[in-house]
Amino acid sequence: METMKPDMMPEGCDAKFGVLPACAPLATSWVPPQGMNPPMYAPEEALTRGTLFPGLDLPFMNMVNKSNPYAGTPLGELMALTFMAKELQLYLDTHPDDQDAFKALKDTLALKREGTKRYVKLYGPLRLEDMEDSANYDWLRGPWPWEYCERMGK
Amino acid sequence: MFSYVKSLEYPVKIKNTNPALAKFIISQYGGPDGEMSASLRYLSQRYSMPTPQLRGLLTDIGVEELGHFEMVAAIIHQLTRDMTPEEVKKAGFETYFVDHTAGIYPQFASGTPWTAATIGVKGDTITDLTEDMGADATTL
Numbered sequence A: 001m002e003t004m005k006p007d008m009m010p011e012g013c014d015a016k017f018g019v020l021p022a023c024a025p026l027a028t029s030w031v032p033p034q035g036m037n038p039p040m041y042a043p044e045e046a047l048t049r050g051t052l053f054p055g056l057d058l059p060f061m062n063m064v065n066k067s068n069p070y071a072g073t074p075l076g077e078l079m080a081l082t083f084m085a086k087e088l089q090l091y092l093d094t095h096p097d098d099q100d101a102f103k104a105l106k107d108t109l110a111l112k113r114e115g116t117k118r119y120v121k122l123y124g125p126l127r128l129e130d131m132e133d134s135a136n137y138d139w140l141r142g143p144w145p146w147e148y149c150e151r152m153g154k
Numbered sequence B: 001m002f003s004y005v006k007s008l009e010y011p012v013k014i015k016n017t018n019p020a021l022a023k024f025i026i027s028q029y030g031g032p033d034g035e036m037s038a039s040l041r042y043l044s045q046r047y048s049m050p051t052p053q054l055r056g057l058l059t060d061i062g063v064e065e066l067g068h069f070e071m072v073a074a075i076i077h078q079l080t081r082d083m084t085p086e087e088v089k090k091a092g093f094e095t096y097f098v099d100h101t102a103g104i105y106p107q108f109a110s111g112t113p114w115t116a117a118t119i120g121v122k123g124d125t126i127t128d129l130t131e132d133m134g135a136d137a138t139t140l
Helices: A043-049 A074-094 A099-123 A128-133 B019-030 B035-048 B052-080 B085-091 B094-100 B125-136
Strands: none
Touching (some): A043 A074, A074 B052, B019 B035, B019 B085, B019 B094, B035 B125
C-alpha cells in the first residue's frame, strides 16, 4: 500500500490537513498524520491555547482560554517554555527527522535552563537538582503548586 | 524513574469555593476517562509497543497525563478547601464529604472509586492504540 511521506504535502493542503494516498481503497480507514515543518505558535500563545501547533488547534465547542494568569511573570515564562519543550518532544517522537523542530527544541531547552535559574533564585527550587546552590533545604518553602496565591509568580 | 517538578503545567487560580462544580470535575481526576486512567493506560501499554516512536510517544504522553492529574487535583482542591457546612449541603456534596471531607479522592462523578477496569492493556499494538483513540482521541 502506497502512502505519501508527511513532508510531501499536496497542493492546497495547509497545516489543518494531513496526507492521504491519492486513491484510497474502499472500506479502509485512515488517520492523516501531521506533516513536517508545521507552523507553530509562540510559547505564551501555545500554553494559553493548549497546543503548540495551529494545525492541531481544534478547541472543544470553540472555547478558548483568553490568557495565561501568569503571563509576563518569571513563572509564566517558564511554564510557557516548559510546555513548548514538551510539545516539541511529543512531535519529535513521531517526526524524529524534522531537524528544524529539533533545533527549536534545543533552543527552547536553553531558554528554559536560563529561565529556571532566574526563577529558582527568586522563589526557590523547582527540582531536586535546583538545590545545588541553596544555602539551606528550601524545598519545603511555599506555596506548593496547588495553593492559590497572588504572590506566586510575581 | 520519575522525578517531581514543583510547578503545575498550567496555572490554577480559582477564587470562589464551588463544591457543586467539584462534584463533576472529580470524574476528570479518577473517572473512567479521567487523568488517572489516561496516565496508567499509556504507561502500562508502552512495554509491548513494537517501535521506538511508539515507546517514546506512550512514555511521554503518559508522563504528561500525570501533570494533568495534578492540575485537576489543584482545581478540585481550590473549589472545596474553604467549604462551609451550608455550602456542602447546598451543593449536595455531603455524600463525598462524609467519606473524604476536603481530601482529593480518585473517583467517578457517581462515587465509584477509580478502577483499572476503565483501561485496556492487551499487549497488541492495534488493540491498545484503538483503545487510546477511543478514550483520549485528541492527544494521540
